[in-house]
Structures are given as C-alpha cells and as structure tokens.
Amino acid sequence: MGARPTLHVRVITAERQVFEGEADMVVAPGSEGQLGILPRHAPLITTLAAGELRIKFQGDEEALFVAGGFMEVRPNSVMVLADDAEIAADIDEAHAEAARRRAQELLAQRTADIDQAALQAELQRAVARLKVAEQHRRRRGGRRPAPAQAPE
Secondary structure, eight states: OOOOOOEEEEEEOSSOEEEEEEESEEEEEETTEEEEEOTTOOOEEEEEOSEEEEEEETTEEEEEEEOSEEEEEETTEEEEEESSEEEGGGOOHHHHHHHHHHHHHHHHHOOTTSOHHHHHHHHHHHHHHHHHHHHHHHHHTOOOOOOOOOOO
16 A cells, blocks of 8 residues: 655745645635645645645644735645745744734824825735734644833
C-alpha cells in the first residue's frame, strides 16, 4: 500500500516566498467563503480575501495571514499568490493594532483629501491580521501580552 497523497503548497508574495512544503489539507479564505482543499482536488483558480490560510500536515498545522491575492489548485499542488502574507506566529499585534487605530481615526475625519476606499481596505487588513493572530494564539493556548501602561 502506497503513502497517502499530499499537496505541495507554495505561498508567495511579490517580495518573497513565505511558505513551501507538503500538506494533507489547505483551508483558505476564498472571496466567497472558506475553501477546503485536499489532494486530488479538481483544478481551480480563485481570488482570496484577507484572512487565515491554514496548512495541515500529519497532525500539525501552520497558520498564515494572507491579504488577498489568488490561489491556483491543481490535483497535487496549491499555489497562493498573495498581495501580502505572514506566518501567524510572526504577526506584530502592536503594529497591527496601531494600523487599525490609525485607519479608524482617519476614516472618522471624513475629509475630501482622504481616500476612503484605501483606508477601508487598510482597516480590513489590520482587523484580519489581528483576528489571525488571536486565532493562532487560542489554538496554541497562549494569551495576549498585557499592554504596556504609561507611567503616572
């Protein structure tokens, strides 16, 4: 009896390769909802939404944040061409929270010289990064570090 089939997975951005390895299953944030990809999946090309990409292999799971892009599925491979991608464990939550606050503050100003659509996209991306980091931490049983308090 042969080994179980796997998927060869690559996640790349314009700047770098974020992940390459084998998987038993990939769960991706498709623009129309979550997609579960198993070996021997029918060929597919789809757009991705900002969210969590999970790569499962032999009982382990690697979580990544992806910010849009495309996913190409072939029977034994998955290629993710992401606008941006980051390993969940590497997400700087303080930076993502600062980006979320900045986007919300600028949106609240509603001045004519502000690109509202770009700010909405920035806000959605920051919120998705924070959500992926939180989900990753929950799965690992970790807690968010307490925020630093300003001296009184």
